[in-house]
Amino acid sequence: MAGLAVMGMPSPAQTVTPAQSDPFGRLAGSAYVHCAFYRQYDIDPDTGGRVMVEGQSRSLMHYQRQKDGLIHSIDTRRAGAMRVTVLRGPRYLHFIERVAAMYVVTTVYACLERDPGSGACVYYGAVNSRHFDHRVLREPDAVFDELQASAEPGFCDHSFVNLQSAAASP
Secondary structure (H helix, E strand, O other): OHHHHHHOOOOOOOOOOHHHHOOOHHHHOOOEEEEEEOOOOEEOOOOOOEEOOOOOOOEEEEEEEOOOOOEEEEEOOOOOEEEEEEEEOOOOEEEEEEEOOEEEEEEEEEEEEEOOOOOOEEEEEEEEEEEOOHHHHOOHHHHHHHHHHHOEEEEEEOOOOOOOOOOOOO
8 A cells, every 4th residue: 555655646636547546557467568768869849858759769678478477578689588577666667687697677657648538558658777786676666766867768558469479379
């Protein structure tokens, strides 16, 4: 319950749908999660704000839940799939891979866009970091807070919801 208090409780005037009460629940349980990360952005000429341009990401991560419940990732920066641990901190959702002594971590920190009909989140704010801080397995939120400035920003979504597993035979 402490996690809900940290994420913020609605004011009495707000109505919260079940999809909004657990912002990362749908993503954490999804069979397919796709993330794109950017080192640089384009600048919106009208607002001056930073814009992530689809197709111009620096790296892509795809997380796939297997039939046995294990999660594997495929990353455009390397060959092969890696096993992933998913941890929910009090404030964030973390996909953690151990590669030799290094950790490759995707941290999902916010809902960026909701489906107008259901209120379910469809795009999530995320960052991807690579580091050697073993505390990430015990205190993933604290490690994120310390390292987020050096992480690559991006977003995650459920873009592969209707595709069959890559391992499935035709």
